Amino acid sequence: MRPTIAFISYPRLTKYFLELNPKIPENVNLEIMDLVLEEALEKALLLEQQGAADVFIASGGNAKLLSGQLASQLVEIKITGFDLLQALKSVARFSRRAAIVTCMQRFSAIEEIKQVLALDVVEISYEHPEEVDIILEKLGRKGIVDIVGGSLVVERAEEKGMRGHLIYSEEGITYALETAAQLAISERTHAEHTQAMQAIFDFAHSGILVVNQDNIITMLNDNASKITQIPKDQALGHPFSTFSPKTKLSTVLTTGKPAVDQVERIGIRDVLVNWAPLIVKNKIIGAVGTFQSIGAVQASEKKIRINLHLKGLLAKNKLDDILGESQALQRAKDQAQLYAASQSNVLILGASGTGKELFAQGIHNASPRNNGPFVAVNCAALPENLLESELFGYEEGAFTGARKGGKTGLFELAHGGSIFLDEIGELPLALQARLLRVLEEKEVMRLGGESIIPVDIRVIAATNRDLRQLVQEGNFREDLFYRLNVLVLKLPTLQEGKEDIPILLSHFLNEMGFGPEPAFLETLLCNPQFKDYNWPGNIRELRNFAERLTTLYSLAKNVDELVSLSLVEGAPQPNNDHERILTVLEEVGGNKTKAAERLGISRTTLWRRLKEIDM
Structure with missing residues (x-):
């Protein structure tokens, strides 16, 4: 919406303005009103109260009256020596005698102008409009009929048959209009900015509190009062330390350095607060604090985790969820627990079906990043070009078929958390180079993009391949291998932890609603074919066996036959x-x-x- 200039004018000045037809700036509205003194003041005050005018223009007596009454900016149409000279030159065409009649104004240059133009000029100033008619009558009796003045004086003079010469020039009016337009735009911009800041202050979800350099509370919003349970009238004008004796605010006011994520007690509430100094011309003039109740922060974190879960970016399993009591498995779990506390990359080695992703999720959930996202990707499941766009994302128009608006890559989605790169040995060499840069620089660039995006991620990679051999064969970068080969976790096969089979099998059968009797399970575990089987598919194959067993249970006459059917059905030959x-x-x-x-x-x-x- 364009700002509005209210031009409080007189009919004679309005006529002159319209004759001049000055160019009105396109980015403002101009409203012209012909009013005099008290009527002008009453109308101007009403416009100001309604917010219908941003800046006022006036001249002569109107300007003198409005200047002491309005809070808004007022631009007066000034009378310069040049304006006076132009008006008296107009007089010189008709007479050698004239009078200048103005409202409370005298001109220092009048004597020089009189001498230059050889005119006999009388200068008269009035305070009230009622004086104008009396002044003009006296001048008429003296034979002076050329009157120079503002629009009110000129109108009255012409009504009495005198010649009126308007003292305002085109330049003066244009200058006043341009000045008013600049002020109106500035005022409107400032008002909109102030209103926006006030809206932010009033409706911000956080509490906001401002203190001066003496630690005195000067402002606080409704949420600040609500969160702290301190009424505004009890807070304003009082030292903040009264309500929070152990605050970091005094340090901020002394050092000029912010203090973020501080847990402080304000009043009767524990809050999470950020303090920032207010510095003007290198001088600390106060500080502003934004804060939330600890309960609200915890609720937000819970909501974020729910959203991550809905998006599939949440690690569901913990290390304690990994079943088994074998020494080899316990060693792997203990090692994983230690790795979780580190920020270094983890490389999980293990045959297919040994639970590499379970361990990756467990490490993430036991780490300081457990509130961040967990993103899993199988490097062998996608073609190279598709894998690249999934990992790094792309900008709109990066390639044919690119999604409008582009797409966020998996590295970006994992920011603040962990990314699990399964089957890392299958990653194409071209992508290995890009992954190495991510690990070294902690930044990515989208396909078709030009800007660098910083990412804070921890990489957990896994493979069932011998990466050293792949390096020797030229199929895996040596520098990437050493970047990944920091914390190595080797998972045992099911053959190496056979004592875990009863626990796992019982769990799978119960999970499938089979719930076998102890005698049945004991007979099953003693079956020679079952005991001698080496489980090349490891835990995944054992689970598949349990699923086949529950499906084929009704076909078998006894446990031996059931085992034979279940193993032969899916066993590799x-x-x-x-x-x-x-x-x-x-x-x-x-x-x-x-x-x-x-x-x-x-x-x-x-x-x-x-x-x-x-x-």
Whole structure:
């Protein structure tokens, strides 16, 4: 909305203004009102009260009266020596005698102008408009008929048959209009800024409190009073230390340095407060504090965690949730607990199905980052170009099909938390270079972007591959390997922790609602085929076995038959499987990607099977 200039004028001045037709600035509204003195004052005060005018323009007596009554800015149309000279030159065309009649104004340059123009000029000043008619009548009796003055004087003179010469010039009026426009825009901008700041102050969710350099409370919003339970009238004008003896505020006022995330007691409430100094021209003039109750902060954190959970960015499992009592597993859990306290990268090594992501989630939840996001990504599950856009994000228009507005990458989403890079050994070399930069510089750049985005993340990587061997083969960067190989956690296979099988199997069966009798479970565990099985798929395969067992239970006559059915159904047949892989590899000329596609398995699984064959 454009600011408004109220021009309090006289009819004669308005006529002259319209004849001049000055250019009115496009970014303001101009309202012209022909009013005199008391009427002008009454109207101006009403406009000011209604907020209908930002700046006023007036001249002569109107200007003198309004200047002492309005709080708003007033621009007076000034009369300069040049204006006076122009008016008297107009007189000189008709007569050698004239009178200058103005409201409480004298001109120091009048004598010089009189001499230059060779005029006989009388200068008269009045205080009240009632004096104008008397002055003009006296001048008429003296034979002076050329009258120079403001619009009121000129109007009255012309009514009496005299010649009126308006003292205002086009330059003076234009200058007043331009000045008023600049002031109006400035006033409106200042008013809008003040209103915005007041709205922020009044409606901010946090409590806001301001003190001067002497620690005296000068301002506080309603929420500050509500949170602290201290009424405004009891707080304003009193030292803040009265309500919070152990506050950090005195240090802020002394050093000029802010104090953030301070837990302080204000009144009867514990709050989380941030103090910032107010510094003007290198001098500390006070400080402002923003604070929330501890309960509100805890509620917000809970809400954030709920939102992260809804977005799938929450680690669900803790280290205590990992079942098993074997020495090998307990050692891994103890090691993971120690790693959690560190900020260094973690590399989890373990065969497929040993619970690498469970341990990654557990480490995250036991770390100081547990309130931040946990982002998991399988590096072998996506093609290289798609994996890059998922990890680093992209800007709008970065490539054909890019989402409007771009997309936030997984590294950005993990800011303040942890990112779990599963199957890190399958990461393409080009992306390995970009990952190395993230680890070294703690910053990312989106695809198609030009700006650097800082990220605060902890990387937890996992693999079932031998990364040292991949480095020797040229399939994994040596510098990235050493960046990741800081805290190494090796997970035991189920074969190495066979004593955990009864606990895990019982848990899986109960989880599936099977709830076996102790005698059944004991018979099952004593079955020779079950006891001798080496569980190449580890815990994941044991869970699959439990699921098949509950499904096939009604078909078997006894436990031995049930075990045979459940193991044979899903058990790998190494020799046949290996022979099939070798045959397909030969058919596709050794191309592992094509071989994996033809076999209906992932490249990761193919690599693992080839490792078993020692290829």
